[in-house]
Amino acid sequence: MNAPFRINGKTIETKRLILRPFKPSDLDDFYEYASVDGVGEMAGWHHHETIDKSREILNVFIGEDKVFAIVLKENNKVIGSLGVEKYGMEEALTEFDGYKGREIGYVLSKDYWGQGLMPEAVKAVIDYLFNELDLDFLTCGFYNFNHQSGRVQEKCGFKPYRSLEMETRMGTKEQGTLNILINPAKDVHFEFSHPETLIYKDN
Numbered sequence: 001m002n003a004p005f006r007i008n009g010k011t012i013e014t015k016r017l018i019l020r021p022f023k024p025s026d027l028d029d030f031y032e033y034a035s036v037d038g039v040g041e042m043a044g045w046h047h048h049e050t051i052d053k054s055r056e057i058l059n060v061f062i063g064e065d066k067v068f069a070i071v072l073k074e075n076n077k078v079i080g081s082l083g084v085e086k087y088g089m090e091e092a093l094t095e096f097d098g099y100k101g102r103e104i105g106y107v108l109s110k111d112y113w114g115q116g117l118m119p120e121a122v123k124a125v126i127d128y129l130f131n132e133l134d135l136d137f138l139t140c141g142f143y144n145f146n147h148q149s150g151r152v153q154e155k156c157g158f159k160p161y162r163s164l165e166m167e168t169r170m171g172t173k174e175q176g177t178l179n180i181l182i183n184p185a186k187d188v189h190f191e192f193s194h195p196e197t198l199i200y201k202d203n
């Protein structure tokens with residue numbers, strides 16, 4: 001099942017980054033990276049054509065309180081986001097009944113790709129969710145064309161779980177891979193449903 005989650009003022013510090021809740025004054029930084037063609041598209045959403053679009057989404061982030069702003073310490077700029085989202089198909093994925101999980105999603109400004117920043121952020125959030133909030137598992141997905149996101153998940157220990165057709169927020173469908181990471185400190189034994197899309201083997 002989906003565990004309840006709110007950032008609730010939490011900040012997480014890594015070597016190069018601070019993860020914290022979004023605030024209204026992040027608008028210019030957010031628009032700067034979200035308006036670049038080819039960033040959001042890799043995560044299934046159209047880049048922002050106007051700052052009003054960024055304001056609208058920023059207000060959702062602030063209201064829902066489940067997406068961390070990723071701040072680069074070096075320049076104190078918001079350079080991306082990391083969401084602790086609900087995983088989908090909760091009713092169908094009966095193997096998760098009785099276990100607590102969430103789904104991770106993320107985007108990084110194109111100016112900062114290739115420096116290992118997102119794996120650094122994701123690993124810190126995994127540590128928080130597993131070791132402080134006691135979650136049992138996490139999922140994380142990527143469209144199969146998005147090798148760079150697949151690599152982030154691999155580097156953070158996620159394993160292929162299901163092969164699925166996934167809808168984008170642009171009204172298209174893409175073949176994707178859903179990955180899973182089980183909290184190594186927990187005694188988790190899933191009885192998997194829907195073998196037709198299942199990849200995961202080691203249980």
Ligand SMILES: CC(C)(COP(=O)(O)OP(=O)(O)OC[C@H]1O[C@@H](n2cnc3c(N)ncnc32)[C@H](O)[C@@H]1OP(=O)(O)O)[C@@H](O)C(=O)NCCC(=O)NCCS
Nearest residue numbers: 039042043106107108113114115116117118142148149151
């Ligand atoms: C996916 C993403 C978050 C990766 O973040 P990152 O901090 O650059 O991650 P890494 O530095 O670990 O690089 C990951 C892979 O990207 C590729 N990569 C590296 N530099 C790159 C560059 N300048 N341009 C494109 N890809 C690059 C490499 O394959 C790298 O894997 P490697 O470490 O095995 O070489 C970032 O590319 C991004 O925001 N993409 C657009 C949004 C998105 O895809 N979100 C995820 C949706 S599922």
